[in-house]
Amino acid sequence: MSVYQWARQELRDSLASAEAAGFEPGLSLRALLSAVVEESKAVRSVEDLADELQFLAENLDDSADYSFMRP
Helix, strand or coil: CCHHHHHHHHHHHHHHHHHHCCCCHHHHHHHHHHHHHHHHCCCCCHHHHHHHHHHHHHCCCCCCCCCCCCC
């Protein structure tokens, strides 16, 4: 299992726990994202973290065609 597979499983488990506690999925995801960013600041520079978040934000659209990608 890769670290990314592990993270996805942990996320699914956390969302299931949040739903059982009565939390909405959107709110739960926002809270988890906020917690991950807060914890990440302790082990990464703010600039590095901001760069990664910016990259992720700019690549949210799965249907976008990017010029650097080849068919």
